[in-house]
Amino acid sequence: MSGQETSASLAGRRALVTGGASGIGAACARELAARGAHVVVADRDGDGAHAVAEDVGGEAWVVDLSDTRALDDLRLDTDVLVNNAGIQRVSPLQDFVPDDFRLVHRIMLEAPFLLVRAVLPGMYERGWGRVVNISSVHGLVASPFKSAYVSAKHGLEGLSKVTALEGGEHGVTSVCVNPGYVRTPLVEKQMAEQARVHGIPEAEVLARVMLAESAVKRLVEPHEVAALVGWLTGPDAAMVSGASWTIDGGWSAR
Ligand code: NAD
Numbered sequence: 001m002s003g004q005e006t007s008a009s010l011a012g013r014r015a016l017v018t019g020g021a022s023g024i025g026a027a028c029a030r031e032l033a034a035r036g037a038h039v040v041v042a043d044r045d046g047d048g049a050h051a052v053a054e055d056v057g058g059e060a061w062v063v064d065l066s067d068t069r070a071l072d073d074l075r076l077d078t079d080v081l082v083n084n085a086g087i088q089r090v091s092p093l094q095d096f097v098p099d100d101f102r103l104v105h106r107i108m109l110e111a112p113f114l115l116v117r118a119v120l121p122g123m124y125e126r127g128w129g130r131v132v133n134i135s136s137v138h139g140l141v142a143s144p145f146k147s148a149y150v151s152a153k154h155g156l157e158g159l160s161k162v163t164a165l166e167g168g169e170h171g172v173t174s175v176c177v178n179p180g181y182v183r184t185p186l187v188e189k190q191m192a193e194q195a196r197v198h199g200i201p202e203a204e205v206l207a208r209v210m211l212a213e214s215a216v217k218r219l220v221e222p223h224e225v226a227a228l229v230g231w232l233t234g235p236d237a238a239m240v241s242g243a244s245w246t247i248d249g250g251w252s253a254r
């Protein structure tokens with residue numbers, strides 16, 4: 001496969017990236033646009049969504065994905081769906097605010113389900129589709145104080161596998177991508193929250209909590225996750241489905 005063919009692998013395709021205004025989602029929007037896709041940047045942050053959309057020659061969809069009822073009857077024509085939008089809430093279980101738990105689950109599990117439900121009919125009709133779910137290493141292993149995040153991401157792993165099983169015969173693949181700590185605004189906020197919960201300075205959270213188990217000893221960069229997502233939508237990944245791909249600098253190898 002020549003570089004040129006790879007770079008045009010999504011020519012004529014439409015891609016939808018949720019949480020595309022920032023971090024990993026913005027990097028994915030850029031990667032998929034570079035591969036030729038017309039990218040819809042979906043985010044509740046209107047300014048950010050418009051800025052990224054303009055940057056990639058795509059369009060913005062300003063949407064609050066926590067309002068899941070509004071997604072119930074949705075039908076969307078897209079060839080690539082990247083379920084990426086996410087938030088984090090950190091608290092010991094006994095103090096976890098129930099509405100915070102529900103919010104995390106609505107954005108990171110219910111919305112991905114409703115979007116998969118919305119895109120599959122069109123993908124089945126065209127006989128081609130790629131669903132990439134941005135999960136986390138915490139979709140595969142747990143971490144204290146992150147009950148909502150860990151359980152939503154574990155649920156996303158299951159949803160991705162069921163999508164793969166049902167979609168396979170229609171030309172639809174579904175995968176999870178499982179980053180370790182990535183240098184994004186979400187992680188910066190998380191560092192501050194963990195510092196509060198553990199009662200240690202933020203610099204120590206990075207060294208003792210986030211990088212302690214990393215073999216490579218640095219944060220993952222958003223473009224590195226996006227490159228993997230791009231490859232997973234490409235022609236060489238047609239047989240990659242129902243799988244989970246860690247990109248964590250060796251964090252989960254221990
Ligand atoms: P980020 O905060 O930089 O970006 C998240 C985006 O999602 C933001 O643009 C935000 O506006 C959007 N969003 C949040 N709630 C929304 C809602 N209700 N409706 C619409 N949009 C909403 O975060 P990021 O680090 O790029 O994270 C992206 C994804 O990657 C998340 O699913 C996260 O769980 C996952 N992830 C991140 C890391 C990391 O270390 N940063 C590691 C593993 C997995």
